[in-house]
Amino acid sequence: MNEAVVLTPERILEVTEDVLRRYGLAKATVVDVARALDVSHGSVYRHCPSKASLREAVAKRWLDRIDAPLRKIAEDSTGPASARLDAWLRTLFAAKRSRVLDDPEMFQTYLTLAREACAAVKCHKDTMIDQIASILTDGVKQGVFAVDDVKASARAIFDATVRFHHPAHADEWKDADLPARVDATLALVLRGLKAA
Amino acid sequence: MNEAVVLTPERILEVTEDVLRRYGLAKATVVDVARALDVSHGSVYRHCPSKASLREAVAKRWLDRIDAPLRKIAEDSTGPASARLDAWLRTLFAAKRSRVLDDPEMFQTYLTLAREACAAVKCHKDTMIDQIASILTDGVKQGVFAVDDVKASARAIFDATVRFHHPAHADEWKDADLPARVDATLALVLRGLKAA
Numbered sequence: 001m002n003e004a005v006v007l008t009p010e011r012i013l014e015v016t017e018d019v020l021r022r023y024g025l026a027k028a029t030v031v032d033v034a035r036a037l038d039v040s041h042g043s044v045y046r047h048c049p050s051k052a053s054l055r056e057a058v059a060k061r062w063l064d065r066i067d068a069p070l071r072k073i074a075e076d077s078t079g080p081a082s083a084r085l086d087a088w089l090r091t092l093f094a095a096k097r098s099r100v101l102d103d104p105e106m107f108q109t110y111l112t113l114a115r116e117a118c119a120a121v122k123c124h125k126d127t128m129i130d131q132i133a134s135i136l137t138d139g140v141k142q143g144v145f146a147v148d149d150v151k152a153s154a155r156a157i158f159d160a161t162v163r164f165h166h167p168a169h170a171d172e173w174k175d176a177d178l179p180a181r182v183d184a185t186l187a188l189v190l191r192g193l194k195a196a
Numbered sequence: 197m198n199e200a201v202v203l204t205p206e207r208i209l210e211v212t213e214d215v216l217r218r219y220g221l222a223k224a225t226v227v228d229v230a231r232a233l234d235v236s237h238g239s240v241y242r243h244c245p246s247k248a249s250l251r252e253a254v255a256k257r258w259l260d261r262i263d264a265p266l267r268k269i270a271e272d273s274t275g276p277a278s279a280r281l282d283a284w285l286r287t288l289f290a291a292k293r294s295r296v297l298d299d300p301e302m303f304q305t306y307l308t309l310a311r312e313a314c315a316a317v318k319c320h321k322d323t324m325i326d327q328i329a330s331i332l333t334d335g336v337k338q339g340v341f342a343v344d345d346v347k348a349s350a351r352a353i354f355d356a357t358v359r360f361h362h363p364a365h366a367d368e369w370k371d372a373d374l375p376a377r378v379d380a381t382l383a384l385v386l387r388g389l390k391a392a
Contacts, residue, residue, distance in 0.1 A: 149380075156380035160356040168364035184345075184352035192388030 007039060009047050013061050016054060025109045030054065052116075059117035062110050063124040066095045074131035081139030085193075086186055088135060089157075092128070093164040093182060100170045111167050129154045139193065146195040153193070160189050203235060205243050209257050212250060221305045226250065248312070255313035258306050259320040262291045270327035277335030281389075282382055284331060285353075288324070289360040289378060296366045307363050325350045335389065342391040349389070356385050 012033065019032045030051055034041035048054040073088045100107045114121050133154035139145030147153045163169050164182055172178070208229065215228045226247055230237035244250040269284045296303045310317050329350035335341030343349045359365050360378055368374070 152376070152380045153384065155377060156384045159359045159377055159381050160384060162365070163355045163358045163362075166359075166364075168362075169358070180348070181351060181355055184348045185355050188349065188352045188356060188388040189384060190388075192384040192386075196392075 007037065007043055007047060009057070012037065012044060012047055012054075013057055016058050017061075020058070020109055021106060024105075025112055055113050056117040056120055059110065059113040060120045063114070063120060066092075066099075067124065067127060069095070070128070070131055074134050077134075077138050080144065081135055081142050082144050082190060082193075085132070085135045085139070085157075086190065088131065089161055089164075089186060090182070093161075096165050096167070096170075097173045100167070100173060107167075107170070125158075129158050132157050136193070144195055145193045147193060157189055157193075161185060203233065203239055203243060205253065208233065208240060208243055208250075209253055212254050213257075216254070216305055217302060220301075221308055251309050252313040252316055255306065255309040256316040259310070259316055262288075262295075263320065263323060265291070266324070266327055270330050273330075273334050276340065277331055277338050278340050278386060278389075281328070281331045281335070281353075282386065284327065285357055285360075285382060286378070289357075292361050292363070292366075293369045296363070296369060303363075303366070321354075325354050328353050332389070340391055341389045343389060353385055353389075357381060 015036045016028075016033050019028045019036055022028075023032060030041050030044055033054070034044045037044065044054070048057060069091055070088055073084055073091060076084070099110070129151070133150050136145055136147050136150045136154055136157075140147055140150070163172065164178075164185070175181075211232045212224075212229050215224045215232055218224075219228060226237050226240055229250070230240045233240065240250070244253060265287055266284055269280055269287060272280065295306070325347070329346050332341055332343050332346045332350055332353075336343055336346070359368065360374075360381070371377075
């Protein structure tokens with residue numbers, strides 16, 4: 001064993017993902033993670049005090065990766081808000097969709113983790129809605145959106161597009177008419193925000 | 197056995213529902229249905245040639261019951277289209293929601309049946325979208341809706357409200373903020389349809 005290695009939380013999570021990919025969620029253990037890191041499992045527990053906290057950290061990391069490119073669009077307050085909202089939503093849909101189609105087994109693993117790590121998912125959803133709200137606020141300032149209650153409208157936009165980003169609908173993301181349906185829903189939503 | 201009884205398809209489906217309620221989907225058999233009807237199981241098979249076709253007929257009956265009050269709203273072309281669309285959508289949400297909350301076990305049974313009877317579900321969805329389309333057409337005639345492609349817009353409305361009528365989201369229908377979220381999404385959708 002190599003206890004001299006510098007164990008960062010990031011390194012542990014990276015290796016945990018590899019282990020999950022190799023053994024699957026049901027079989028992977030903290031001992032497997034420790035072995036892959038060439039350290040004792042006590043060393044892993046020092047960073048993540050339980051299997052549950054390790055799983056929650058992996059789920060959070062996965063959600064953060066979805067969040068990063070979205071945050072960039074939400075924070076770039078210079079562009080026209082309407083195009084930014086459109087881009088933000090399409091980026092979210094594409095991120096979810098590519099994860100299902102490119103690596104369906106890993107997606108299932110993450111879904112299970114995400115369902116367990118409810119706090120992480122709740123926090124992720126709140127972050128998503130806050131980002132939409134910040135684009136809406138910019139749009140109102142730019143005079144392109146008419147919105148009474150920014151927070152409620154942000155939630156309504158998240159809800160109205162749920163078919164394209166909620167994993168429960170993943171089976172429908174392979175349909176040939178998906179792009180047309182995305183276009184039609186986004187057009188409807190964006191029209192609903194437009195200032196008169 | 198009472199072979200003199202008049203076996204209508206409606207009577208068979210009614211009794212099949214009772215049997216499903218009593219024994220559950222996994223245990224209920226055609227023999228149970230025949231026994232409850234006091235006829236031979238051959239008599240049941242004469243109307244429904246297989247267990248699968250019996251299950252499909254039950255699923256279809258369930259979907260038809262959801263459809264009936266919606267059809268009434270869709271076909272009453274005299275009222276203002278905007279209020280009719282709002283009422284149609286709220287009636288759909290309430291129908292799905294009451295089925296989950298009032299009889300969750302039976303709802304699960306129907307969901308399984310509906311998933312198997314894919315043709316019935318596909319047909320039901322098409323009917324729903326056609327009904328929305330007919331309200332949209334009336335709204336365009338009344339000059340209250342601006343819609344380029346009625347069929348695509350009808351589908352977009354169905355998609356944009358999926359969180360409130362698709363069974364995958366049933367867990368969220370008990371949330372205290374559901375009415376507020378329904379209101380916000382419907383307001384957004386209806387604004388998106390409004391003629392300038």
